[in-house]
Amino acid sequence: MTFLDTDIFAQIIAGDIPCNKVYETDTILAFHDIAPKAKTHIMIIPKENLVTAKEVTPDNTALFGELFLAAKEIAIQENLEGYKLHMNVDEEGGQVVPHVHLHLLSGDFKTGL
Numbered sequence: 001m002t003f004l005d006t007d008i009f010a011q012i013i014a015g016d017i018p019c020n021k022v023y024e025t026d027t028i029l030a031f032h033d034i035a036p037k038a039k040t041h042i043m044i045i046p047k048e049n050l051v052t053a054k055e056v057t058p059d060n061t062a063l064f065g066e067l068f069l070a071a072k073e074i075a076i077q078e079n080l081e082g083y084k085l086h087m088n089v090d091e092e093g094g095q096v097v098p099h100v101h102l103h104l105l106s107g108d109f110k111t112g113l
């Protein structure tokens with residue numbers, strides 16, 4: 001798969017594409033993955049339209065940290081004892097959706113990320 005032309009996650013944030021939301025703050029949105037690779041597979045995204053994790057800078061580390069805080073809080077909310085956090089970075093890193101996202105996966109893991 002290659003990078004998509006459009007930022008479909010920005011369209012989810014805007015409410016133009018529906019999602020199965022599990023968590024939201026002023027800066028973060030999380031929703032179930034449409035093609036789950038585990039029993040629980042959740043996308044955690046910043047509402048700011050950052051394309052890849054290469055855009056991390058000393059000025060936005062707090063926002064990237066909020067992705068991990070959200071993962072912890074969602075795991076508690078969803079009663080997940082253990083989980084994997086995964087991030088693909090850029091096309092060569094397997095990223096398809098051009099919007100930063102952290103995969104939260106738990107249980108019955110499948111291959112294909």
Ligand code: AMP
Pocket residue numbers: 008017019031032033034035036043087088094095096097098113
């Ligand atoms: P990546 O390969 O890291 O870019 O992962 C993108 C993820 O977004 C994949 O696991 C897709 O299944 C998921 N995805 C694509 N479109 C949607 C959507 N409309 N709602 C929820 N998840 C989606």
